[in-house]
Amino acid sequence: MMRYDQLIHEGPRQSSPSLLQLASVSATVFCAVFGIGYTFSGGLVENYATTRPVQTQPAALILPKAVRYAGVSQGPQVESREARTALHAAATGTVNRDSTLQRPKVDPKKTVLIGVAADSGCGKSTFMRRLTGIFGGGKPTPLGGGFGTGGWETNTLVSDKTTVMCLDDYHLNDRAGRKVTGLTALDQRENNFDLMFEQMSSLKRGETIAKPIYNHVNGTLDTPEEIAPASIMIIEGLHPLLDDRVAGLLDFSIYLDISDRVKFAWKIQRDMAERGWALEDIKKDIEKRKPDFDKYVAPQRAKADMVIEVLPSRLAPPKDETAPLEYLRVRLIQKTTTKHFDPVYLIEKGSSVTWKPCGDNLQCEYPGLQLAYYTEEYMGHPAEVLEMDGVIHNLKEGLYVEKFLHNTGAKEFGELTQELLKGQNSPGGDNGTGFMQTLAALKIREIYERATGEKA
Numbered sequence: 001m002m003r004y005d006q007l008i009h010e011g012p013r014q015s016s017p018s019l020l021q022l023a024s025v026s027a028t029v030f031c032a033v034f035g036i037g038y039t040f041s042g043g044l045v046e047n048y049a050t051t052r053p054v055q056t057q058p059a060a061l062i063l064p065k066a067v068r069y070a071g072v073s074q075g076p077q078v079e080s081r082e083a084r085t086a087l088h089a090a091a092t093g094t095v096n097r098d099s100t101l102q103r104p105k106v107d108p109k110k111t112v113l114i115g116v117a118a119d120s121g122c123g124k125s126t127f128m129r130r131l132t133g134i135f136g137g138g139k140p141t142p143l144g145g146g147f148g149t150g151g152w153e154t155n156t157l158v159s160d161k162t163t164v165m166c167l168d169d170y171h172l173n174d175r176a177g178r179k180v181t182g183l184t185a186l187d188q189r190e191n192n193f194d195l196m197f198e199q200m201s202s203l204k205r206g207e208t209i210a211k212p213i214y215n216h217v218n219g220t221l222d223t224p225e226e227i228a229p230a231s232i233m234i235i236e237g238l239h240p241l242l243d244d245r246v247a248g249l250l251d252f253s254i255y256l257d258i259s260d261r262v263k264f265a266w267k268i269q270r271d272m273a274e275r276g277w278a279l280e281d282i283k284k285d286i287e288k289r290k291p292d293f294d295k296y297v298a299p300q301r302a303k304a305d306m307v308i309e310v311l312p313s314r315l316a317p318p319k320d321e322t323a324p325l326e327y328l329r330v331r332l333i334q335k336t337t338t339k340h341f342d343p344v345y346l347i348e349k350g351s352s353v354t355w356k357p358c359g360d361n362l363q364c365e366y367p368g369l370q371l372a373y374y375t376e377e378y379m380g381h382p383a384e385v386l387e388m389d390g391v392i393h394n395l396k397e398g399l400y401v402e403k404f405l406h407n408t409g410a411k412e413f414g415e416l417t418q419e420l421l422k423g424q425n426s427p428g429g430d431n432g433t434g435f436m437q438t439l440a441a442l443k444i445r446e447i448y449e450r451a452t453g454e455k456a
């Protein structure tokens with residue numbers, strides 16, 4: 001592993017001081033003008049306002065060379081060292097360490113690294129809470145306690161066995177720097193995949209890393225934080241699968257695919273109702289992000305072991321194009337060829353089933369629940385799909401459905417329903433997103449147990 005002081009002492013390479021100075025000046029100006037940035041968070045849009053211009057250190061600014069990064073997943077890149085050095089030099093020269101975190105040293109063979117791709121901010125997602133809930137060991141908390149409680153602004157969440165890292169921390173430039181390059185954070189060239197690969201490899205070998213921090217509040221690259229290996233390590237963000245080297249380190253990967261219509265509805269819910277945005281602004285904001293999203297984020301679906309696709313309901317469809325969505329249809333697309341992973345199925349493996357449970361013992365309130373299971377060719381590989389439309393209204397229904405599901409990863413009958421109930425009050429608690437996320441979390445526990453031979 002590259003030690004932090006080694007990185008710092010190499011010093012920034014001042015290949016073009018005048019350009020850097022110029023960049024720094026314009027960065028400050030740009031930032032004062034465009035003091036507000038947006039990013040998706042758990043399907044909702046977060047608004048980050050900076051109250052004054054962000055201080056940009058010239059050394060922190062790297063102008064990506066479009067030509068060299070033209071393709072996806074090339075080998076080590078020429079300016080990697082420079083990028084790394086500059087990135088670290090941007091910090092104050094220290095590493096933040098959480099001295100309260102007491103975890104036994106983990107055997108590198110007993111760890112898994114899971115990737116979660118999503119168009120969202122990090123650390124706040126309910127999926128992560130469900131996942132860490134299933135592994136036990138208390139609620140995930142910010143590493144170091146978090147900003148405001150004596151800690152620092154971190155994106156990393158930790159619990160006894162789990163560490164969740166945010167890939168935004170591998171942004172190459174800070175927000176002001178991106179104003180200069182004119183590229184979005186979705187762009188491959190704005191992310192440091194060399195460092196990501198190097199550091200994830202180190203963690204898998206059982207080594208400690210000094211991970212950079214992207215501060216979402218101020219849009220700055222802050223003093224790095226020390227991350228020690230954990231039993232279950234999760235990387236969440238825009239591009240866990242874009243770089244083949246990083247993708248190759250993952251034991252399992254999930255892509256959260258929120259369809260445009262659903263994204264739109266969620267954004268309206270938040271930005272129109274709570275912020276007074278006009279419909280046109282919302283449309284424009286989505287359109288602005290779309291080209292880079294389609295180019296750099298969406299293609300990762302083909303590489304994911306599991307895709308959770310969130311669509312408008314068919315059982316109870318929205319009345320028009322802009323109406324709020326009351327119900328959802330969610331598809332769990334499961335690759336059939338992944339090591340340590342057996343897809344969840346309904347009733348009979350390999351069959352094709354559509355099922356609307358509404359037996360004698362159930363209340364079948366509108367719109368009810370419809371499940372489906374079938375095989376499909378998904379982006380070039382065989383997959384088994386479990387689909388849920390509508391809502392599960394109560395515990396009885398949950399248990400009834402659980403009875404007909406197989407390979408759920410639950411350790412005993414009823415566990416899936418229990419976990420669903422635990423998450424009932426979080427967003428998506430009764431809709432398909434909560435259901436599929438819970439299933440995904442149970443499967444991850446199973447993969448951990450199979451891959452390491454440990455009990456979780």
Ligand SMILES: *[C@@H]1O[C@H](CO)[C@@H](O)[C@H](O)[C@H]1NC(C)=O
Binds near residue numbers: 147153215217218
């Ligand atoms: C954001 O930047 C301001 C000004 O440098 C600083 O006072 C504040 O603590 C920063 N906020 C966070 C959350 O880092």
Ligand SMILES: *[C@@H]1O[C@H](CO)[C@@H](O)[C@H](O)[C@H]1NC(C)=O
Binds near residue numbers: 328428431432
């Ligand atoms: C379904 O779940 C998501 C979160 O997972 C939540 O944001 C949404 O409001 C819920 N309901 C609908 C109809 O989208």
